[in-house]
Amino acid sequence: MAFQPIYDALDDRVWGYEALVRGASGEGAFEVLSRVSAEQKYRFDQDCRVKAIELASRLFPAGEDLKLSINFMPNAVYEPAACLRATLLAAERYSFPTSSIMFEFTENEEVTDTAHLTNIITEYRKHGFTTAIDDFGAGHAGLGLLVEFQPDLIKIDMKLVRGIDNSPSRQAVVTGILAMARELGMTVLAEGVETEMEFRHLAAGGIRLFQGYWFAEPEFERLPPVQVVPA
Template structure:
């Protein structure tokens, strides 16, 4: 329990931060599926302004503090009891999954936020030191009833091999594969293949970084139902932004 103990006893972080929230839209239901909590500086600066300050010794403390802030803030803002909260986490900042999740569960109880509505995102965009450790986190979180998501899919180191090993509940397709997909046959073929593969694996696909109706149209045709991006709404600091564009429900959905 060494690192978890150090996390709980660590001094305060030498910087302050806040959370921004961006909606995840379910076009098949014409509704908001949930929100992603995004780290921001105290005045709304981008995540890099905070992450670039982190030292190795602060990772555990920051990961815990960010989760707690996201959950407690969502508890105040969310009025839909079914809305999910997606939280990014650092796999290397989790020493033992069951022990390190306790502060998150306590925050959910304080905020009266349903723990079953929590989703934890990890990224393949940074090389993982110990894939077996990440696999243990995913398995543990699933047993605890949380959703798990692989972020930036298609942009990182491990790709399909990591997907096969971890089999998360959801994959978020990297925005570089989304951008201008309506004019790229290669991207259309790749996304269609990913969507088909995910269906066979019973994994939900979310397209993030959607910025135009043209992109959305192609992605919907591929069978994708969950979306996130500036086309719908930009992140709002410590608040829930209104939806700029809510597409009509997918008529192909039974």
């Protein structure tokens, strides 16, 4: 696992870290996942969760209120309660609070059974987990996911963030997402921020949480320092 910080611009602090899958030689998540067969997906998903919690329990500074963001594959979850057992056991084993865990499901993974995903999110919330849609605005379902599932947090895809300071069309779309999120009581995070101007524009528009190379690149099994420029 590599870790990338999520920055809270309002409080000027690290809000949490996303755990990102890496191969033994540094391969990215896409390359690693491309080698996971359909039959292996469930075990792989479970092992990644446990590894992320184990590392976070060791790396996160004691006493700090930090979120651990873990990606999961809805199509790998056969029964929500049963699939959470390893997660809950790992949290107990490593004394890691379940309220500090956020599960992201990507909009890029096509969900064929919406009732199943609803059951997953309902079960996760019972245990105090935060839920998030990753890559929002660039995947299969778009607004339908907000209508059906109403997660706690939306991560705006980097394709909408890239060059937003000079793109009226991106500005209009992101403004609309922010308005919807306010109405639905959801938090918005901008991911893939790579320039100071992108950050300043998004912060001025009311976004509080940020992630991207402008703040820090992911680092293998350690917490990278965060570059912050006062707004």
